[in-house]
Amino acid sequence: MYDSLTNRRNFIKKMAMLSAITAAASMFPGIVFASEQEKGIPDNANLDWKKGPCRFCGVGCGILVGTENGKAVAVKGDPNSSVNKGLLCVKGYHQIMCIQSKDRLKTALVKKNGNYVETPLNEALDLVASKMKESIAQNGKDSVAMYTSGQSTIPEGYIASKFMKGAIGTNNLDCNARLCMASAVTGFLTSFGADEPMGCYEDIDHADYFVTWGNNMAEMHPVLFSRMLEQKAKRGAKIIDFATRTTRSSTASDKSILFEPQTDLAVANAICYEIIQNGWVNKSFVEKHCSFSKGLTHIGYGLEDNFQFTDKPEKIDFEAYKEFLKDYSPEKVAKYSKVSVKDIKYLAAIYGDPNKKVVSYWCMGMNQHTRGTWINNLVYNIHLLTGKISQPGNGPFSLTGQPSACGTAREVGTFTHKLPHGVVMNKKDREMAAKIWKVPVERIPSKPTYHATEMFRAVDRGDINFIWVQATNPLVSLPKTSRYRPAMEKKSCFVVVSDVFPTPTTDVADVILPAAWHIEKGGLYGNSERRTQYWQKMVESPGEATPDTWMFIEVARRMGFEDLFPYSKENHVEEIYNEYRQFHEGAKHGMAPLEVLEKESGAIWPYVNGKSTQWRYNAKYDPACSNGEDFHFYGKPDGKAVIWQRPFEDAPEKPDQEYPFWLNTGRVVEHWHTGSMTRRIPVLHQAMPNAYAEFHPDDAKSLGIRNGENIKITSRRGSCTLPASINERGLPTKGQVFVPFFDENMLINDVTLDSFCPISKEPDYKKCAVKVERA
Ligand SMILES: Nc1nc2c(c(=O)[nH]1)N[C@H]1C(S)=C(S)[C@@H](COP(=O)(O)OP(=O)(O)OC[C@H]3O[C@@H](n4cnc5c(=O)[nH]c(N)nc54)[C@H](O)[C@@H]3O)O[C@H]1N2
Numbered sequence: 001m002y003d004s005l006t007n008r009r010n011f012i013k014k015m016a017m018l019s020a021i022t023a024a025a026s027m028f029p030g031i032v033f034a035s036e037q038e039k040g041i042p043d044n045a046n047l048d049w050k051k052g053p054c055r056f057c058g059v060g061c062g063i064l065v066g067t068e069n070g071k072a073v074a075v076k077g078d079p080n081s082s083v084n085k086g087l088l089c090v091k092g093y094h095q096i097m098c099i100q101s102k103d104r105l106k107t108a109l110v111k112k113n114g115n116y117v118e119t120p121l122n123e124a125l126d127l128v129a130s131k132m133k134e135s136i137a138q139n140g141k142d143s144v145a146m147y148t149s150g151q152s153t154i155p156e157g158y159i160a161s162k163f164m165k166g167a168i169g170t171n172n173l174d175c176n177a178r179l180c181m182a183s184a185v186t187g188f189l190t191s192f193g194a195d196e197p198m199g200c201y202e203d204i205d206h207a208d209y210f211v212t213w214g215n216n217m218a219e220m221h222p223v224l225f226s227r228m229l230e231q232k233a234k235r236g237a238k239i240i241d242f243a244t245r246t247t248r249s250s251t252a253s254d255k256s257i258l259f260e261p262q263t264d265l266a267v268a269n270a271i272c273y274e275i276i277q278n279g280w281v282n283k284s285f286v287e288k289h290c291s292f293s294k295g296l297t298h299i300g301y302g303l304e305d306n307f308q309f310t311d312k313p314e315k316i317d318f319e320a321y322k323e324f325l326k327d328y329s330p331e332k333v334a335k336y337s338k339v340s341v342k343d344i345k346y347l348a349a350i351y352g353d354p355n356k357k358v359v360s361y362w363c364m365g366m367n368q369h370t371r372g373t374w375i376n377n378l379v380y381n382i383h384l385l386t387g388k389i390s391q392p393g394n395g396p397f398s399l400t401g402q403p404s405a406c407g408t409a410r411e412v413g414t415f416t417h418k419l420p421h422g423v424v425m426n427k428k429d430r431e432m433a434a435k436i437w438k439v440p441v442e443r444i445p446s447k448p449t450y451h452a453t454e455m456f457r458a459v460d461r462g463d464i465n466f467i468w469v470q471a472t473n474p475l476v477s478l479p480k481t482s483r484y485r486p487a488m489e490k491k492s493c494f495v496v497v498s499d500v501f502p503t504p505t506t507d508v509a510d511v512i513l514p515a516a517w518h519i520e521k522g523g524l525y526g527n528s529e530r531r532t533q534y535w536q537k538m539v540e541s542p543g544e545a546t547p548d549t550w551m552f553i554e555v556a557r558r559m560g561f562e563d564l565f566p567y568s569k570e571n572h573v574e575e576i577y578n579e580y581r582q583f584h585e586g587a588k589h590g591m592a593p594l595e596v597l598e599k600e601s602g603a604i605w606p607y608v609n610g611k612s613t614q615w616r617y618n619a620k621y622d623p624a625c626s627n628g629e630d631f632h633f634y635g636k637p638d639g640k641a642v643i644w645q646r647p648f649e650d651a652p653e654k655p656d657q658e659y660p661f662w663l664n665t666g667r668v669v670e671h672w673h674t675g676s677m678t679r680r681i682p683v684l685h686q687a688m689p690n691a692y693a694e695f696h697p698d699d700a701k702s703l704g705i706r707n708g709e710n711i712k713i714t715s716r717r718g719s720c721t722l723p724a725s726i727n728e729r730g731l732p733t734k735g736q737v738f739v740p741f742f743d744e745n746m747l748i749n750d751v752t753l754d755s756f757c758p759i760s761k762e763p764d765y766k767k768c769a770v771k772v773e774r775a
């Protein structure tokens, strides 16, 4: 990709930059300091720098992309972005290196007699529209589905929703964010009645303690982690890593506390037990701003098709809650959580100290959990009991993973039950959508249909006959792909996949649509701190590669919905955003206008009277607070946040004699998810060429496994062979094996379990039982 840098000196400088980055990356995982990067940027006056958000994670760093002769040639951190202040991680710096990969999809491909035939895009879109129409005519609206992404831009997600729900009239729209932050959403809704965190990244500058609840931030949210390390160096802020596996985050922390998978539920309750026992409850806060509830227990695991669950919340009082906590004394919980009584008390004392500010962070450890909603509620309980919430440096902070998990998946609402404002079940919300979309309200169905896992189960059963997959790679990323790959190969379902590169999912497609990549189109993303960021197209896309939004619009028009999609090709991003903004008008969720987003490196919603709201629910900062009190949890009708009674319950599958190990899966700093982009970036691919299985050295010894030796991991669903890794990147606890899922040649998701949290429907990729043999 550096072809355009003909200047030899610049080339050498580039190489120096790469090695500086690599060196810094190995010293300090994933973290590169701006000064290192600046050295390598060509001092070429012709570079035209354009701003935007990073393509990769939910931190949402601001980037500046340097273009020369129509090509993107350099990336640096945006010094004006308050998120990263000029810093980026290894993925950030190298992001543009994948787009000129030789195997980039440049034309549409249509499968004919088992072979892919290059087809003009117009013809391919005709075919997609006719197949969609045919399926609807033969089997009804709910026989067509769309599966999108937290990496889709706001306009992409918005048009997908308008197309499926408003035009066709089916709720068969869900996205990969279901696999990612659905439990965060249901956690927020049950505790606060409104989605997304109350605080912002500036909390980092004020907190005395950071407690991470199973979140490997050094590798997954590297720039935020570097901001925490900076505060540690500057002010002595402390990082406590509470996790099931020793990672680079643990080794960079002040204290690492390990627990048995799933028992975070019990430890969180034990912390609340201690807070109450020691008189650390912030009584006036709790009396004024909190209520207490309990829900059903033994709620199941979603293992069977068409699993249904509805909770039955009941109000309780403080005394009943206190009584319930008796089962969670540190002494009792220490027995099965494997966290010592001393460490439980240590954690409780941090939260309980009224003079210390604490931020809790989490991501997939808590969300990919068969009790994901519960564990989110339980960590909120700790912050609510102590009143450490919605203030600079004090708060629970649920991090997102994907660049627009918040902006697109949650705010636009590309889920079966959601609308851009509110939910399909609510008549007023449907009326609002119908009005803005200019469609009859009866067209928007009032019942949710399939969430991600159920959607692919429905494909397997033959209940879905057409599926369009966009900006996600489910045949690598779904749990239990051993079931869903054969399902997608069935002739009963016509499969359309829009991607930038060939993947195991495009392998099963009937039509492959070539998508324009991030900087080849304009768009908007929303990051973890409710920051909306806008960028404009920076370079042309190759061949017939086209923005996803435009392909959706073209197909919708071909299906007879021209009137509903009157956008212009040149300005559709802006036209769509302006339409979408109407859904969120008002003090609780107002979105910044484009003129502001054009100038600034994003704005945080609620954007009210020309200002971002950094701390919601706190009357000092949030204009939507209206009860005359210092705090107002206005998401709930009574203005009070809910402290939930939620018990510890076991995982659906635990190690036993036949399958004696826990399997835990996740990620590494170098790769993005299924690796389709980062494995095409040479420096990242070389740094981490293939997946591996991490063991505790004692387990390796007793199994007679040497480092690098191939081993086979088998569950009740499938198996996967890969090299063993001992004492390398991370260190699982005894009895646990860890595998990253970025490698399409070593498909660990053939082994994982598709059980999910009954409330959020988010699968648990972190726990199932496996056996291990030498291969
Ligand atoms: N480099 C890189 N960065 C990324 C991504 C990427 O692919 N690559 N993806 C992004 C996305 S979409 C996401 S969702 C995030 C994920 O970010 P993380 O959630 O930080 O990463 P994972 O590797 O999925 O999960 C690792 C954590 O799961 C915890 N865990 C395992 N079992 C349990 C349990 O029972 N309870 C609790 N509480 N914790 C448990 C482990 O302790 C470990 O810290 O990363 C984002 N950032």
Ligand SMILES: Nc1nc2c(c(=O)[nH]1)N[C@H]1C(S)=C(S)[C@@H](COP(=O)(O)OP(=O)(O)OC[C@H]3O[C@@H](n4cnc5c(=O)[nH]c(N)nc54)[C@H](O)[C@@H]3O)O[C@H]1N2
Binding pocket: 149, 151, 176, 177, 179, 180, 181, 364, 368, 401, 402, 470, 471, 472, 473, 474, 476, 477, 478, 479, 498, 499, 500, 501, 503, 515, 516, 517, 518, 548, 665, 666, 667, 672, 673, 674, 675, 676, 677, 741, 748, 749, 752, 765
């Ligand atoms: N075992 C295991 N599995 C997991 C997880 C885990 O922790 N363990 N985590 C889950 C989580 S949290 C997540 S978020 C998912 C992520 O899983 P996926 O979403 O399936 O993974 P990605 O690799 O991000 O897939 C995005 C695809 O979009 C393509 N793409 C990039 N840009 C564009 C674009 O502009 N348009 C289009 N049309 N395509 C584009 C990329 O090439 C890539 O193939 O994985 C889930 N799966």
Ligand code: SF4
Binding pocket: 054, 055, 056, 057, 058, 059, 060, 061, 084, 087, 088, 089, 090, 091, 092, 093, 220, 221, 222, 223, 224
């Ligand atoms: S931390 Fe996330 S947003 Fe920032 S540069 Fe790295 S991948 Fe991009």
Ligand SMILES: [Mo]
Binding pocket: 179, 180, 181, 401, 402
């Ligand atoms: Mo994710």
